Amino acid sequence: xxxxxxxxxIVLPSYTRENxxxxxxxxxxxxxxTEFRHPKNPLVLMPQMLTEVTGPVLGESRxxxxxxxxxxxxxxxxxxxxxxxxxxxxxxxxxxxxxxxVECWQANASGRYRHEVDDWPAPLDPNFTGxxxxxxxxxxxxxxxxxxxxxxxxxxxxxxxxxxxxxxSLFGRAFTQRLVTQMYFPDDPLFSEDPIFNSPxxxxxxxxxxxxxxxxxxxxxWQLGYKWDIVLRGxxxxxxxEPHA
Amino acid sequence: MSKLGVTPSQTVGPxxxxxxxxxxxxxxxxxxxxxxxxxxxxxxxGNGDPVxxxxxxxxxxxxxxxxxxxxxxxxxxxxxxxRGLGRCGTDKEGRxxxxxVKPGRVPGQNGTLQAPHIDVTVMARGMLxxxxxxxxxxxxxxxxxxxxxxxxxxxxxxxxxxxxxxxxDGYSFDIHLQGENETVFFSI
Numbered sequence: 001x002x003x004x005x006x007x008x009x010i011v012l013p014s015y016t017r018e019n020x021x022x023x024x025x026x027x028x029x030x031x032x033x034t035e036f037r038h039p040k041n042p043l044v045l046m047p048q049m050l051t052e053v054t055g056p057v058l059g060e061s062r063x064x065x066x067x068x069x070x071x072x073x074x075x076x077x078x079x080x081x082x083x084x085x086x087x088x089x090x091x092x093x094x095x096x097x098x099x100x101x102v103e104c105w106q107a108n109a110s111g112r113y114r115h116e117v118d119d120w121p122a123p124l125d126p127n128f129t130g131x132x133x134x135x136x137x138x139x140x141x142x143x144x145x146x147x148x149x150x151x152x153x154x155x156x157x158x159x160x161x162x163x164x165x166x167x168x169s170l171f172g173r174a175f176t177q178r179l180v181t182q183m184y185f186p187d188d189p190l191f192s193e194d195p196i197f198n199s200p201x202x203x204x205x206x207x208x209x210x211x212x213x214x215x216x217x218x219x220x221x222w223q224l225g226y227k228w229d230i231v232l233r234g235x236x237x238x239x240x241x242e243p244h245a
Numbered sequence: 246m247s248k249l250g251v252t253p254s255q256t257v258g259p260x261x262x263x264x265x266x267x268x269x270x271x272x273x274x275x276x277x278x279x280x281x282x283x284x285x286x287x288x289x290x291g292n293g294d295p296v297x298x299x300x301x302x303x304x305x306x307x308x309x310x311x312x313x314x315x316x317x318x319x320x321x322x323x324x325x326x327x328r329g330l331g332r333c334g335t336d337k338e339g340r341x342x343x344x345x346v347k348p349g350r351v352p353g354q355n356g357t358l359q360a361p362h363i364d365v366t367v368m369a370r371g372m373l374x375x376x377x378x379x380x381x382x383x384x385x386x387x388x389x390x391x392x393x394x395x396x397x398x399x400x401x402x403x404x405x406x407x408x409x410x411x412x413x414d415g416y417s418f419d420i421h422l423q424g425e426n427e428t429v430f431f432s433i
Contacts, residue, residue, distance in 0.1 A: 011318050016251070018432050023254045024373035031256075033371030036291035037422050043432035044402055046377075046394055050351045051364050052433050054314035055304060056330035062267075092249050105264030113260040117298075131264045167258065169265060174316070175304045175364055176433055178375065182255040199373050200253040208252050231249045 013053050014236040015176040016092060018043075022205055030195030032156055048176055055174045058101045060135055068134040070106075070146035078128035080109025080147030082223040085183065085211065088140040089170060091234030096140025097177075102230075103169040104132045104144055111150030111164075120153055145223070151190055163190035163197060170230060177232040184210045185226070254374035259298050261368070262334045266300070270332035273303065273345035278326070280308070281346050282415030284380065287339040288367065291423030295339025299369035301420070303331035303343050303380070305362070310349025335369075347382060353393040360388035360395065367420055376430045380418050381407050394431075402429045 026038035046052070066072050071082060085104075089097040107113045107130065110122035114130055132144045149164050165182040172178065184197060191197050191206075200206050208231070217225025257265065274281050284303075288296040306312055306329070311322040313329065331343035345363070353359045363380040381389055389395055389408075398404050406428040409416035421428050 013316050018374075019251070022251050026372060026374060026376070028373055031371070031373065034373065035371075036294075037296065037369060037371035039376065039423055039427055039430050040291075041402070041427055041429070043430050044398060046431040046433050047354055048433055049353050049359065049393075050312065050317065051304065051306065051359075051362065054312040054316055056328065057314055058328075058330070090249060092251050094249050103264055105261065107260075113263060115260040115263050117259055129263070167255075167261065167264065169257075175366075178302075178366055179252065179254060180257050180261075180368055180375065181252055196255060196373070199255070205250065205253050208250050209255070229249075231252045233251055234248075 012048070012050065013174070014048060015053065015174060016233045016236050021202060022200065024199030024201075028195065028199050031199060052176050053174045055171055055177065058171070062101070063133055063135065068132055068144055070128065070130065070132045070144065072145075073129055074127040076127045078108065078125050078147050080125075080128075082145070083148050083226055084143065084145050084217045084223050085166065085226045085228060086141065086143040086217055087211075087227050087229040089136045089142060089172075089230045089232065090140055091177075091232050093234040095234065096136070096138075097172055097232060098136055098138045098140055100136050100173065101171055102134050102136060102142045104146075104166050106130045106146065106166040107149040107152055109147050109150050111152035122150070122152070148185070148224075156195065160193070161190050163188040163194050168230065170232065172232045179230070179232055181230070182209060183228050186210055186212055256370060256373050257300060257368045259370040261298075261300060265332070266334045267332060270334075271342050271344050273305065273328055273331040273343060275326045276344065278346065281344055283342050283344055284363075284409060284416045284418050285340065285342045285412065285414075286418040286420060288335050288341065288369065288420045289339060289422065289424070293424060295335070295337070296369050296422065297335055297337045297339055299335045299339070299341075299367060301333050301335070301341045301343070302366040302368075303345070304364045304366075305329055305345065306348040306351050308346050308349050310351045350388060357393045358388070358391065360385050360392035362392070362394070365420070367422070369422075372422075376422070377433055378420065378428050378430050379407050380409050380416075382416070383408050383411065398429065403427070404429065
């Protein structure tokens, strides 16, 4: 990690700062619920100090042996297309982020979440909870086995449908790297009308959320494979160019 | 060096509670820890209504001002049951609670010493990215006065929104996403 040295002799890593070219705006007219849930005052720029460049180191004792496999958490297999979703967690310099907790949650094959607020007329599946957890290995690899989630309607506008997606939550190595995002599937016809998918300004940035089909993890008569790498904020390039005496 | 494009944030949506809430989520320190207290608050929107689908996460040093983390240049200190992370979804009234101890002082930049503080992440349906704020402690008047973050806030920033308020079992700390009492949020 890029390091910065303070006068007190403390050497700290430094991460690229939040960037409006990457993250979506908090005030986004297309997503109605943002209206009363975004601050009107500008964010105050804060230097990254010790609390910001450290973060929780969570032990694997938090995991059950089948937490990575959402198809084996009940008596029977869930309904739906079995898929494996795997990839690497990297920083923006391409370095793996090892031993970090990756959490995911999703709707079932019908597009319904096992949550009391979700009551649209699609069936729940008694064999599917829709929650997964794993730690990346020493090379940043993660892997989930699940079923492909269905699309589902929401009330943002008339005939609003969310493209199929899996929610991902990552802690990375530092508070600064905390990320919650969504993984989408290739060629979804619902992309064009979905304000959440389209909230990052740059279409090229949106594509970073789309997984790709992968023959290497597709298994004959068993599962389809999807690959998706997740990139967290990495060393600050500006600080990198400065000599740190 | 070729840079990889950073993955953008998306909202946690309305259903995160199935995945992001843990039974022991609020416990930065285990129940029964000496000197532990609760920080309780509400997440409020710009209409003054509670936000019932937010998740509040906290990150802090231990009572000695140390982090159990390899990037703490003073050396990682593992204090056993101290997790440092707190996590709590809001209830129907927008309430959350974090069970913790007061962090010690942590060095800042240029030889400064920060006042005891807790970093806070807020995420919710209707928020496309997280918000970051800090909790400070009202009785730490001398430390707060020399804290590099508090002392460099813009004159227009409502610094009192960063200050917890003493309560029966610890402190209260409300988070106003918008409106007259809008909390000061940081870009890191």
